[in-house]
Amino acid sequence: MGQVLFIVWRESVEALLVVGILHAWLKNGGEAARRGLPYLWGGVGVGVLAAIGLGGALLGFSELLSGNAQDYFQIVMVLLAAVLIVQMVFWMRKHGRTLKREMETSLNSNLQSANWWGVFALAALAIAREGSETVIFLYGLGLGQQDGSMGSMTLVVAIGFALAFLTFYLLQLGGKFFSWRRFFQVTEIILLFLAAGLLLTGIERLMSLDIVPTLVDPIWDSSRLLDDTTSFGNLVSVLTGYRAQPALMSLLVYAGYWTCVLLFLKRAKPQAKPAA
Numbered sequence: 001m002g003q004v005l006f007i008v009w010r011e012s013v014e015a016l017l018v019v020g021i022l023h024a025w026l027k028n029g030g031e032a033a034r035r036g037l038p039y040l041w042g043g044v045g046v047g048v049l050a051a052i053g054l055g056g057a058l059l060g061f062s063e064l065l066s067g068n069a070q071d072y073f074q075i076v077m078v079l080l081a082a083v084l085i086v087q088m089v090f091w092m093r094k095h096g097r098t099l100k101r102e103m104e105t106s107l108n109s110n111l112q113s114a115n116w117w118g119v120f121a122l123a124a125l126a127i128a129r130e131g132s133e134t135v136i137f138l139y140g141l142g143l144g145q146q147d148g149s150m151g152s153m154t155l156v157v158a159i160g161f162a163l164a165f166l167t168f169y170l171l172q173l174g175g176k177f178f179s180w181r182r183f184f185q186v187t188e189i190i191l192l193f194l195a196a197g198l199l200l201t202g203i204e205r206l207m208s209l210d211i212v213p214t215l216v217d218p219i220w221d222s223s224r225l226l227d228d229t230t231s232f233g234n235l236v237s238v239l240t241g242y243r244a245q246p247a248l249m250s251l252l253v254y255a256g257y258w259t260c261v262l263l264f265l266k267r268a269k270p271q272a273k274p275a276a
Contacts, residue, residue, distance in 0.1 A: 004138060004153065004156050004157070004160070005156050005159060005160045005163075006160075006190065006194070006239075007134060007137045007138060007160070007194075008134060008138075008156070008157050008160025008161060008164070009160040009163045009164050009167065010164075010187050010190075010191065011130045011131075011133060011134040011137070012130070012134075012160060012161055012164030012165075013164045013167050013168055013171075013183070014092075014130055015126060015127055015130040015131070016164060016165070016168040017168070018122075018123070018126040018127075018130075019040070019044060019123060019126070019127070020168065022040050022119060022122065022123060023037070023040060026040060026119070035116065036116040036119045039116040039117065039119045039120040039123075040119050040120070040123050041123075042120055042123075042124075043119065043120040043121065043122065043123025043124035043125075043127070044123050044124070044127050046120075046124040046127075046128070047123060047124045047125070047126065047127025047128040047129075047131060048127055048131060050124070050127075050128040050131065050132070051127065051128055051130075051131025051132050051134070051135055052131075054131070054132045054135050054136075055135040055139075058077070058135065058136075058139055061073070062074070068209070071205070071209065074205070075202050075205050075206060077136060077139050078198055078201050078202040078205070079198075079199065079202040080136060081136045081137045081139070081195075081198050082195040082196075082198040082199040082202065083195075084133050084136060084137070085133075085137065085191050085192070085194060085195035085198070086192065086195050086261060086264075088133060088191070089188045089191050089192055089195075089265075090264060090265070092184055092188070093188065093265065138157075167183070171183060190239070192261055193239055193240045193241065194238070194239055195257075196240065196241035196254060196257050196258070197237065197238050197239060197240060197241040197242075199241070199253065199254075199257055200241045200243065200250055200253065200254060203249065203250060203253050204247075204250065207247065207249060207250075212249060213249060214247040214248065214249050215247065215248035215249045215252075216247065216248040217245075217247035217248070217249075218245035218246060218247060219246055219247065219248050219251060220245070220246070221244065221245050222244050222245075223244040223245065225244075226242070226244060227244055228242060228243060228244045229244075241254055
């Protein structure tokens with residue numbers, strides 16, 4: 001359940017960041033700007049409803065499938081969750097530094113034209129995006145973790161939300177060791193390892209269906225050092241992609257994943273502007 005807690009916490013903090021920027025600007029922007037606050041909260045509500053709707057649609061659609069069709073759908077969702085995690089890291093790496101400035105520029109335009117539907121749309125899209133990603137991530141994680149009950153999952157999600165609000169409050173206070181930049185740097189690394197674990201889960205399910213060859217299985221056995229069937233070993237496996245008895249295909253996919261990630265991260269790094 002540790003990976004579920006991390007996903008809910010991280011995604012909630014990112015959503016709170018967007019809402020916090022919008023709220024601070026509208027609240028402190030004068031009487032005219034405060035007229036946009038109802039649109040902000042309306043957009044948040046619509047975004048939450050959209051995320052809940054996606055969760056219900058995913059569960060309902062999965063129940064309609066049977067046999068191999070359900071297996072293929074679940075594999076697609078696992079792989080999609082991995083892709084979305086990597087895409088999110090790249091997006092934050094490229095736009096994180098200018099996010100506040102871009103949002104405030106958009107808000108200035110809305111204020112000048114007295115059109116607050118842009119705030120509504122921005123809040124709704126931000127919450128729906130983070131919420132839908134969370135739903136897909138949790139669905140993908142749940143496919144490889146069948147040992148948790150609905151009650152324990154709900155409790156972990158609630159704790160994740162609470163930690164997100166606490167983290168947001170602490171980050172707002174600032175400080176030398178607690179900054180937004182450091183927060184995103186650390187969580188980006190954890191997210192990329194988590195995506196690697198999800199990718200391997202999808203590949204291994206394809207191998208179990210004989211769609212992808214294993215090549216050599218296993219290529220080694222490190223169970224004596226760390227058994228991935230134990231509670232701690234399973235958590236490490238989900239968070240990092242570690243396998244005690246990996247197939248050669250799994251190793252090739254893992255190496256290829258990190259090669260592509262490092263190349264794309266280098267391209268996504270913001271370029272320094274030349275001095276005038």
